[in-house]
Amino acid sequence: MKVHRGEIVRKRLDEYAREHAVSILSIAKKAGYHQSSAYRHFIKDDLSYSIIHKYGRAIGHDFTQEFPEMLTEYGFSSEEKDKYKYTDLAQCIAEKELWQKKYIELLETHNKLLMDKMKED
Numbered sequence: 001m002k003v004h005r006g007e008i009v010r011k012r013l014d015e016y017a018r019e020h021a022v023s024i025l026s027i028a029k030k031a032g033y034h035q036s037s038a039y040r041h042f043i044k045d046d047l048s049y050s051i052i053h054k055y056g057r058a059i060g061h062d063f064t065q066e067f068p069e070m071l072t073e074y075g076f077s078s079e080e081k082d083k084y085k086y087t088d089l090a091q092c093i094a095e096k097e098l099w100q101k102k103y104i105e106l107l108e109t110h111n112k113l114l115m116d117k118m119k120e121d
Contacts, residue, residue: 002045003045003067004045005044005045005046005047005052005067006041006042006043006044006045006047007042007045008066008067009041009042009047009052009055009063010042012055012059012061012063012066013027013038013055013059016059016061024038024039025038027055027058027059028058030058030059031054031055031057031058032054033051033054041055049067049069049070052067052070053070
């Protein structure tokens with residue numbers, strides 16, 4: 001039996017809209033679509049995974065639960081996918097601070113090298 005992708009996406013977006021007191025229009029805009037486009041998407045049984053992915057990002061939902069084949073469509077294995085998934089804000093902030101620290105270290109090294117080069121000239 002073929003899965004109707006548009007209906008599944010619509011159902012999940014409706015649930016999200018009810019839970020968060022937002023409209024389908026606001027979700028569509030956040031995903032980068034006009035409201036009329038969203039309703040056209042919902043009637044497509046073979047809705048593109050890239051469109052589904054955008055809706056998922058807009059509502060913070062991983063549609064690979066409903067469509068596991070999306071993992072291969074985007075070239076991610078489940079291990080790679082998990083590597084990019086943050087479970088909470090603290091983890092995300094820690095990751096940001098780690099990369100910020102590395103950037104500052106590289107910037108300081110770069111500036112030191114420039115200063116040394118200028119002294120040589």
